[in-house]
Amino acid sequence: MKNPIFPIFFQMLVWCASAPALAQGDPLGHSDRAASLYRVVVTLDGTGNPTLPVAVLSRQERVEVVSATGLRVIGTGDGQVEFRLPAERPMEVSASDPKPGVYQHFVVLARAPSDDLDTLRRLRGLWKERGLPVKALTTGTTYSLAGRMLDTRKTLLCLDVSFPAADAAQARAAELGQQYGEDLSVYAIVAEPPSAQLVARARDGSEVQAADVLWFEAVKAASGRGAPLKVIGTRHGTRTELELPGRIYVVPGQGGGLEIVNEAEIERILEGVVAAEIFANAPADALRAQAVATRTDMLAKVGTRHVTDPYAICSEVHCQAYGGMQKVSPRIAQAVADTRGLVMVDPDGRLVDAYYHAVSGGHTENNENAWPGRPQPSLRGQPDQVAGGVDHLAHGPTDAAVAALLADKDASWAGASGLNQGALRWKVDKTATELAPTLQAVGVTQALRAIRVVHRGVSGRATSVELTLADGKKVIIAGELRIRRAFGGLRSSLFLVQPGPAGPGGVPARWTFTGAGFGHGVGMCQTGAVGRAKAGQDFKTILGHYYTAAHVEQLY
Ligand SMILES: [Zn+2]
Numbered sequence: 001m002k003n004p005i006f007p008i009f010f011q012m013l014v015w016c017a018s019a020p021a022l023a024q025g026d027p028l029g030h031s032d033r034a035a036s037l038y039r040v041v042v043t044l045d046g047t048g049n050p051t052l053p054v055a056v057l058s059r060q061e062r063v064e065v066v067s068a069t070g071l072r073v074i075g076t077g078d079g080q081v082e083f084r085l086p087a088e089r090p091m092e093v094s095a096s097d098p099k100p101g102v103y104q105h106f107v108v109l110a111r112a113p114s115d116d117l118d119t120l121r122r123l124r125g126l127w128k129e130r131g132l133p134v135k136a137l138t139t140g141t142t143y144s145l146a147g148r149m150l151d152t153r154k155t156l157l158c159l160d161v162s163f164p165a166a167d168a169a170q171a172r173a174a175e176l177g178q179q180y181g182e183d184l185s186v187y188a189i190v191a192e193p194p195s196a197q198l199v200a201r202a203r204d205g206s207e208v209q210a211a212d213v214l215w216f217e218a219v220k221a222a223s224g225r226g227a228p229l230k231v232i233g234t235r236h237g238t239r240t241e242l243e244l245p246g247r248i249y250v251v252p253g254q255g256g257g258l259e260i261v262n263e264a265e266i267e268r269i270l271e272g273v274v275a276a277e278i279f280a281n282a283p284a285d286a287l288r289a290q291a292v293a294t295r296t297d298m299l300a301k302v303g304t305r306h307v308t309d310p311y312a313i314c315s316e317v318h319c320q321a322y323g324g325m326q327k328v329s330p331r332i333a334q335a336v337a338d339t340r341g342l343v344m345v346d347p348d349g350r351l352v353d354a355y356y357h358a359v360s361g362g363h364t365e366n367n368e369n370a371w372p373g374r375p376q377p378s379l380r381g382q383p384d385q386v387a388g389g390v391d392h393l394a395h396g397p398t399d400a401a402v403a404a405l406l407a408d409k410d411a412s413w414a415g416a417s418g419l420n421q422g423a424l425r426w427k428v429d430k431t432a433t434e435l436a437p438t439l440q441a442v443g444v445t446q447a448l449r450a451i452r453v454v455h456r457g458v459s460g461r462a463t464s465v466e467l468t469l470a471d472g473k474k475v476i477i478a479g480e481l482r483i484r485r486a487f488g489g490l491r492s493s494l495f496l497v498q499p500g501p502a503g504p505g506g507v508p509a510r511w512t513f514t515g516a517g518f519g520h521g522v523g524m525c526q527t528g529a530v531g532r533a534k535a536g537q538d539f540k541t542i543l544g545h546y547y548t549a550a551h552v553e554q555l556y
Contacts, residue, residue, distance in 0.1 A: 034212035037251060037261075037310035038190060049265040050556060052302065053249075053311040054322055056242055057233040059257035063250065065200075066090035068227035070219035073200055073208045074247075083200075083208045084219065090232075091200045093214065093250050093258065101194035101254050103308055105169035106137065106158035107176065108187045113350075114138055114153040116374045123157055123372075130180070135160035137187065140304040150351055152303050156187055178443040181475075183482055190308045196252035213310075217247035228325055231260055242324035245269070251310045261311045262324070270295055271328045271336045276321040278526060279419060280329045286530045287335035288539035292552060293524055294320065296343040296354040299555070344378065344543060344550035352378045352550045353523075359423040360384045360525035361459065361494045361517025362405055362412045363393050364546065369457030370480045370520045377549035381458035381521070384412045384528050386535075397456040402496055405460060406514055417531035423491055423518035430488050431510050439467075442477055442486045446470045447507045451497045459521040462493040470507050480520055492517040523547060 043051055057063065065071060071091060073083040085091060109132070110123040120136075127134050140152035159176070163169035166186060173184040198214045201207040208214065218226030228243040246264025253259035262269070270291060278290045298320055302312050305319055315322035344352040353376065355367070367379035383391040389411025392404040409415075410424040432447045439448070450468035454476065457463050462483050467475045477486050484490040487497075494517045500510030524546035532542050540552055 034195075034251065034310075035193060037213065037249070038193060038308075049267065051246065051263055052266050052269060052298070052313070053261045053263045054269055054319075055259055055306075055309065055311045055314045056244065056248075056262045056322065056324065057231065057235060057240070057258075057260040058253055058314075059255050060233045060260060061257055062092055062094040063231055063233040063258065063260055064090045064092050065216045065248065066230045066232075067218035068230075069221045071229075072217050072219055074215040074217065075208065075210050083202075083206070085202055087219075089202060091202050091216075093198060093200045095196040095198050095252060095258055098196040098252055098256065099194060100256070101190060101308075102192040103164070103166070103188045103190055103254070105163040105166050105186050105188045106135070106156070107161075107163075107169055107173045108156050108158050108185045109134065109176070110157045110372060111154050112373055113151075114140075114155045115151070119372075119374050120155055120157065127157060132176075133160035134158070137189075139187070139307060150299075150349075152300055152351065154304055158187060181443075181478055183479060188308045193310065194252040194254055196258075198250060198252075198258075200250075213249055213251045215247055215249045233260060243326050244324045245272075249310075253310075254308060259310060266295070266298065267336055267340060268325075269322060270298070271333050272322045272324055273298070273320045274336060275327040275329070275332050276323055279530070280327070280332060282530045283533035284331065284335060284338075285537065285539045285542060286526075286533035287332060288339050289524065289529050289533070289542040290356075290526065291336045291339045292342050292344060292539065292543060293354040293356050293547075295339070295341075296352055297356075299343060300351040300353055339539070341554050341556040342552050343555045344547050345553050346376065346378050347549050348377075352376075352547055354547065355379065355520065355523035356526055356546075357517075357519025357521055357523065358525075359414045359420050359492075359516075359518040359527045360412060360521050361414075361424070361461075361492060361515070362389075362410065363391070363459040363521070364523070364525060365457045365459040365461055365480075365521035367522050369459075369461065369463050370522045378547040379522055380548040382545065382548065384414070384525055386411055386413055386416050386531075393458065393460055397458060397460040399453065399496065402456070402460045402494070406496060406516055410516070412525075413528035413531035413535075414525055415531070417527050417534060419530055420518065420527045423527075425516050426491055426514075428488075428490065428513045428515075429510060430513065432507065435488055435511065438488045439486055442482060444469070444475055444477075444486070446473075448511075449506055449508075450499070451511065453497075457521075459517070460494045461517075461521055462495065470505060487511075487513060490515060492519060492521065494521070 070087045071085040075082040109127045112119040135158050137156045140154050142151045169186045177184040195212050199209045220226045231242045244262045245268035249261050251259050273294050274291050313319035363383050364381045366381045368375045392401050415424050446469040452466045453462045454466050455464040465477045480493045483493045495513045495515030498512045499508035503509045529542050
């Protein structure tokens with residue numbers, strides 16, 4: 001690769017004003033094309049529909065690709081067919097001569113939207129005070145569409161040291177994280193992408209070879225549409241068969257092995273994501289609300305994730321769960337079609353960070369209480385009770401108010417849905433022995449004498465907890481997710497905790513957590529959306545409640 005550095009600000013999101021003409025000949029060299037997969041993350045297909053590359057299988061040794069209407073192997077990615085196979089005849093793709101990529105890794109101390117100068121200044125000052133040199137990197141991009149400027153840029157404040165090895169950067173992140181009681185992540189940029197010689201082999205022995213990337217698509221039937229591609233590989237150790245819209249490309253991945261990337265219309269990918277995110281039998285307006293939230297979330301993530309991978313987003317929970325078209329029902333496809341191109345936009349013109357969660361517990365949460373960042377106008381916590389339900393937190397989320405909430409029967413819209421009832425209220429017992437490993441993961445190596453919630457967000461979720469250790473020292477655990485993890489993976493941090501009887505040295509052998517809700521509580525309560533839709537609210541009303549200042553706009 002001759003053009004080695006793809007820093008984050010090179011992660012261009014490409015929206016063309018019109019469909020790009022197919023290249024005549026091949027003006028780009030093949031290796032340039034493979035390299036371009038690290039930059040171009042959204043394009044328009046031949047009919048003007050935005051498309052997105054999503055990783056569907058990672059670290060594959062070999063995969064099989066087949067289509068019910070026949071298979072085209074495209075060596076250049078621009079339509080020049082190298083090979084055709086009749087219907088139902090598979091090709092097996094494997095790689096030889098792999099060369100790992102070269103990366104630079106940074107410890108991320110803090111992050112915020114690039115135009116949130118107050119937060120960035122404050123965080124930079126905080127880390128400088130701690131005596132650490134800070135370097136700012138930018139991720140994400142700006143683009144305009146339908147006359148609207150969209151901005152997904154975030155500034156990452158990083159430790160001003162680059163690590164060639166991910167392990168070393170992670171070790172440093174863990175060390176600083178323990179020292180300052182925060183979860184620190186690692187950010188990487190590509191110096192040189194991984195490469196390999198790829199070969200696709202049919203059962204009759206014919207084969208196609210290419211360096212670094214191979215594209216596959218279904219032969220179009222007389223109707224003009226190809227059958228879905230079927231890809232057979234392994235996921236989490238088990239054989240997996242995926243049915244995928246659009247086309248795929250196969251590239252060497254950064255973790256070794258092959259990455260299988262599905263490049264398809266955003267609307268088709270959305271069908272698969274919505275199918276993975278919500279009950280298929282949810283009422284139509286809950287499905288529509290989910291489709292708009294998911295589309296917004298997906299577009300807001302583009303350019304800010306996977307900057308060292310040859311795709312825009314992954315199909316794991318890290319980005320958005322996506323398992324192809326298998327679980328897409330006609331009702332889900334209809335909900336996506338009904339809301340085609342609709343997204344939520346903040347008053348400042350920015351795409352809403354459309355977070356959602358399973359069950360609010362009775363009140364949704366402000367974004368700045370769940371993770372660092374400025375308060376977002378669309379992510380203000382709201383009471384989520386049906387008419388006549390008591391908002392126990394109306395005068396503030398004190399322990400007494402939370403106790404009243406927990407003692408009262410759930411009267412939220414999630415409760416009214418009839419779904420997910422086990423997450424409305426819950427109770428978990430943990431022995432000190434059970435808690436030891438998860439406490440150790442946040443740097444606490446002693447048994448606990450006391451647990452006290454220091455601060456709660458508007459939903460009642462604990463955002464800061466003080467632990468009194470066996471030797472009397474006190475430790476603060478901050479952050480909703482960190483708190484849930486520290487106590488063995490609680491459904492939410494909306495809880496009260498009671499010690500069991502004190503054992504030797506005043507250390508209780510057991511703790512009881514009584515809580516409500518499932519997830520961080522920010523944005524839409526998915527189960528509540530179902531309850532609201534069942535009661536006749538339309539998707540714009542539902543979204544308007546959960547995304548407080550957002551309005552729905554047609555992006556394409
Ligand atoms: Zn991801």
